[in-house]
Amino acid sequence: DTAVSQTPKYLVTQMGNDKSIKCEQNLGHDTMYWYKQDSKKFLKIMFSYNNKELIINETVPNRFSPKSPDKAHLNLHINSLELGDSAVYFCASSPTGLFSYEQYFGPGTRLTVT
Amino acid sequence: GEDVEQSLFLSVREGDSSVINCTYTDSSSTYLYWYKQEPGAGLQLLTYIFSNMDMKQDQRLTVLLNKKDKHLSLRIADTQTGDSAIYFCAHEAAGNMLTFGGGTRLMVKP
Numbered sequence: 001d002t003a004v005s006q007t008p009k010y011l012v013t014q015m016g017n018d019k020s021i022k023c024e025q026n027l028g029h030d031t032m033y034w035y036k037q038d039s040k041k042f043l044k045i046m047f048s049y050n051n052k053e054l055i056i057n058e059t060v061p062n063r064f065s066p067k068s069p070d071k072a073h074l075n076l077h078i079n080s081l082e083l084g085d086s087a088v089y090f091c092a093s094s095p096t097g098l099f100s101y102e103q104y105f106g107p108g109t110r111l112t113v114t
Numbered sequence: 115g116e117d118v119e120q121s122l123f124l125s126v127r128e129g130d131s132s133v134i135n136c137t138y139t140d141s142s143s144t145y146l147y148w149y150k151q152e153p154g155a156g157l158q159l160l161t162y163i164f165s166n167m168d169m170k171q172d173q174r175l176t177v178l179l180n181k182k183d184k185h186l187s188l189r190i191a192d193t194q195t196g197d198s199a200i201y202f203c204a205h206e207a208a209g210n211m212l213t214f215g216g217g218t219r220l221m222v223k224p
Contacts, residue, residue: 009211035156035157037212040159041147041159041212042156042157042158042159043149043156043157044156045154045155045156088211088212090212090214092214102122102216102217103200103202103214103216103217104216105212105213105214107211107213108211108212110211
């Protein structure tokens with residue numbers, strides 16, 4: 001029973017391409033998040049989203065966009081990939097409200113841009 | 115399913131010590147981490163321990179690792195109101211990918 005799943009686990013692509021990372025949670029949670037892990041293992045919040053509200057970290061380039069086809073999914077779409085986008089991306093979900101104390105993380109997606 | 119588990123909530127008085135516990139199942143863990151998340155922010159790496167160590171101390175923070183029982187703890191000495199946050203443990207195994215616990219909310223009362 002995977003609570004929060006991400007696909008793919010590894011993604012290698014070339015600069016300039018457009019790619020998506022999918023995230024699904026089967027916990028019935030209202031809120032989902034995307035984090036980017038930097039080289040010092042700091043997880044920076046990129047987006048948080050529930051049925052009513054999308055909060056975007058203003059430092060995230062607009063090449064990144066979250067897409068939520070339904071409450072259980074929050075996909076991360078990235079246009080015109082750049083070398084600096086190489087990182088590990090984590091999806092997470094929580095049951096109520098933003099940053100409630102239970103956050104369940106997905107396994108991460110390692111993106112490598114060449 | 116979850117293979118890293120934490121208790122959800124801990125309340126302490128200012129000046130007391132806090133102990134946040136974590137259990138994991140993956141015996142191949144190399145490094146184990148503690149992260150702190152303040153409201154609306156990302157996860158900040160607090161400290162880490164290599165799997166062949168039993169203890170690591172860093173100022174007010176003490177990490178204890180019982181590898182046999184797969185138990186990790188974070189002790190915060192002289193807890194302050196600024197320590198109120200959510201604390202996540204994580205382990206790093208194959209492929210250098212992290213697996214996180216669900217987080218423990220620490221509330222510090224004045």
